[in-house]
Amino acid sequence: MSGRGPWVPVAASADLAPGHVYQTMLAGQGLALWRGDDGAVNVWEDRCPHRGVRFSAGDVVGGELRCVYHAWRFAAGSGACTFIPAQPNAKVPRAIHATPWPVAEVAGLVWTALAAQGAPPADLAGEVLRALPVNRPAAAVAQEAAALMAAHPALRLFVQPLAADRAVIRGLAAGVDIMAADLLLEAARRRLEDAALMEAAAC
Amino acid sequence: MAEILTGAASGARDPVLWNDWHVIADLAALRAGADFATTLLDVPLLARLGAAGAQARRADGAPLHTEVAYGFLWACLGAPARPLITIAEYAEAGRTIATGGSVGVHVAAPRVVENFLDLGHLGYVHVGYLGEEPETMVHPYRVGPLEGGGVLATGCKVYQPVASPAAQGGYMVDYQYCVVRPLITCLHKANPVARDAWDVIYLFVQPVSEERSIAHTLMLFAPDGTQPADLRRFQQLIFLQDKPILENQTPRRLPLADGAELPIAADSTSVAYRRYLVAEGLAYGVIPAGARVAA
Numbered sequence: 001m002s003g004r005g006p007w008v009p010v011a012a013s014a015d016l017a018p019g020h021v022y023q024t025m026l027a028g029q030g031l032a033l034w035r036g037d038d039g040a041v042n043v044w045e046d047r048c049p050h051r052g053v054r055f056s057a058g059d060v061v062g063g064e065l066r067c068v069y070h071a072w073r074f075a076a077g078s079g080a081c082t083f084i085p086a087q088p089n090a091k092v093p094r095a096i097h098a099t100p101w102p103v104a105e106v107a108g109l110v111w112t113a114l115a116a117q118g119a120p121p122a123d124l125a126g127e128v129l130r131a132l133p134v135n136r137p138a139a140a141v142a143q144e145a146a147a148l149m150a151a152h153p154a155l156r157l158f159v160q161p162l163a164a165d166r167a168v169i170r171g172l173a174a175g176v177d178i179m180a181a182d183l184l185l186e187a188a189r190r191r192l193e194d195a196a197l198m199e200a201a202a203c
Numbered sequence: 204m205a206e207i208l209t210g211a212a213s214g215a216r217d218p219v220l221w222n223d224w225h226v227i228a229d230l231a232a233l234r235a236g237a238d239f240a241t242t243l244l245d246v247p248l249l250a251r252l253g254a255a256g257a258q259a260r261r262a263d264g265a266p267l268h269t270e271v272a273y274g275f276l277w278a279c280l281g282a283p284a285r286p287l288i289t290i291a292e293y294a295e296a297g298r299t300i301a302t303g304g305s306v307g308v309h310v311a312a313p314r315v316v317e318n319f320l321d322l323g324h325l326g327y328v329h330v331g332y333l334g335e336e337p338e339t340m341v342h343p344y345r346v347g348p349l350e351g352g353g354v355l356a357t358g359c360k361v362y363q364p365v366a367s368p369a370a371q372g373g374y375m376v377d378y379q380y381c382v383v384r385p386l387i388t389c390l391h392k393a394n395p396v397a398r399d400a401w402d403v404i405y406l407f408v409q410p411v412s413e414e415r416s417i418a419h420t421l422m423l424f425a426p427d428g429t430q431p432a433d434l435r436r437f438q439q440l441i442f443l444q445d446k447p448i449l450e451n452q453t454p455r456r457l458p459l460a461d462g463a464e465l466p467i468a469a470d471s472t473s474v475a476y477r478r479y480l481v482a483e484g485l486a487y488g489v490i491p492a493g494a495r496v497a498a
Contacts, residue, residue, distance in 0.1 A: 030453065047453050049465045051317075054451040069448050070323045071339070085339035086323035086469040096465050 036076030126172030214244020303420030303438035311488035
């Protein structure tokens with residue numbers, strides 16, 4: 001499968017509208033994605049280090065993400081906490097920071113990795129397909145995606161594992177109608193989920 | 204013993220909560236001739252108004268201790284290790300008393316208590332009522348043990364635009380917090396009309412399961428003309444601002460290990476509360492110190 005390796009697309013660039021915090025998961029880990037006013041994307045563990053509130057419930061304020069609970073602010077890039085309104089005159093301890101993940105924005109997709117190994121993907125082109133969630137384990141979805149790519153070389157497909165039994169197919173289509181490509185993905189999802197229903201019924 | 208016969212209930216493995224009293228229903232929620240179903244520490248209960256007043260029983264028929272007090276029905280699944288708490292203000296003449304409704308929250312009970320003790324969120328989660336920018340600084344206050352066990356925080360001050368239904372404008376409100384049981388806490392705040400009188404709010408958190416709770420509140424306000432319905436409306440407004448915050452906390456259980464979450468000086472009450480839970484040996488609705496924090 002294309003893009004084999006630790007880098008996985010977890011959003012489309014177009015999902016990250018200014019001011020928006022996009023929530024997703026990778027292998028059971030909640031992620032908060034947002035674009036600072038410098039245009040760069042941040043992929044953070046979706047959890048404020050103070051009381052564990054999801055960052056994705058917060059707001060983007062310029063180059064900072066503001067937690068919804070106590071309005072602590074965290075800087076784009078480093079994730080360092082810059083301001084604590086309850087103690088406005090005190091220096092913020094360095095230990096307080098968000099947990100940034102590796103990030104790359106390539107070919108209209110936002111990529112991250114559980115552990116950054118090697119360079120992010122390059123030589124990718126095409127139109128970004130609609131992300132399609134599938135209620136099946138990532139391994140089964142990847143198998144179906146590989147078969148699709150073998151039959152349709154214009155497609156480059158990638159599988160984002162969400163949790164144990166759920167994954168998202170993301171991808172690019174070069175030189176083909178993306179509506180037609182989308183219908184192929186829909187059909188693949190139906191095959192995968194119908195097969196799971198048959199298995200369950202057989203038990 | 205019932206605990207052994209029904210060992211499947213995960214609440215039974217926490218003797219602190221199993222042998223303590225918990226609010227399970229606002230008496231106003233009960234009707235004659237119709238069961239009110241609820242759950243305490245994973246154990247299904249049924250309550251109703253009978254000829255002898257409010258009563259509750261376990262759905263599986265095992266024994267259950269119950270009491271009626273302060274407008275609520277209370278239950279203890281094990282052997283009560285201590286009596287019900289005493290709320291002296293309940294007997295004071297002239298107080299306006301109201302229950303604030305019972306709100307389900309998809310988070311562990313100690314998270315609900317900790318939020319109640321928190322000063323730093325008032326200017327954001329309750330903006331325009333219990334705080335506002337730029338008055339967001341948490342002024343230094345004192346925290347110590349409560350006599351008889353628990354936590355006492357005194358000398359808290361917070362600027363509030365609308366401190367309660369009777370407030371005619373913003374003022375610097377004096378606060379005190381008590382944690383009297385692992386899942387029972389109360390605050391005293393200066394009444395807006397008679398600033399030397401305390402309005403009292405109790406929070407009783409019913410542990411439904413490890414990660415689900417029902418928050419019950421009781422308000423005992425100094426006489427300032429406010430009606431019970433006004434108190435109830437205000438309390439529900441405030442608590443429904445907290446609920447989505449609580450339900451976005453992850454993990455849902457309260458982590459007790461030092462460093463699992465990062466408190467600051469303004470969070471001294473929270474730090475003392477977590478240490479109190481460690482000292483009590485609470486095991487339910489928490490991630491014990493030493494356990495790995497689940498994602």
